[in-house]
Amino acid sequence: AMRERVQHAIRERHAESGLTAAAIAAQLGLSERSLHRCLAEGQQSFAGLLMDCRMAVARRLLSEPRFDRLGIAEIGRRVGLADASHFVRLCKRHLGATPGALRRTR
Known part of the structure; x- marks a missing residue:
């Protein structure tokens, strides 16, 4: 149950640049050590x-035509x-291609 709460908090806050385990732990009323454990x-x-x-959110943003108006840098910002x-x-490491290539091959 705690792992699910951590995952949910990460999904809610993934777009925050510099998001830390300490911030999520504080949000959930845990010590950082307890979160890691x-x-x-x-x-x-x-x-x-x-x-x-x-990367899951980036893949979605790059694969849907309604987000074509967003530049690659903006999508990067939107995922933190x-x-x-x-x-x-x-993107190359985790999704296997550059953002531009992912956009072209949908």
Whole structure:
């Protein structure tokens, strides 16, 4: 149940640049250590969950034509990544292609 609460809080706040485990822990009334321990029991990490969430939202934004008016840098910002080149590298690593390529191949 606690892991689900953590995942829900991450989904709610994924767009915040610089989101930390400490911020989520404070929101949920946990110590940061308890949050990490809870996630580790499920073979998960805060950073991994946050990145998975951000990349899932990025994939959705890049795959839907209604978001075509948004530039790549803006989509990066909307998923909590302020640096556009970092966003492109993360897309290549986690989604297998650059944001532009993902947009073209939908």
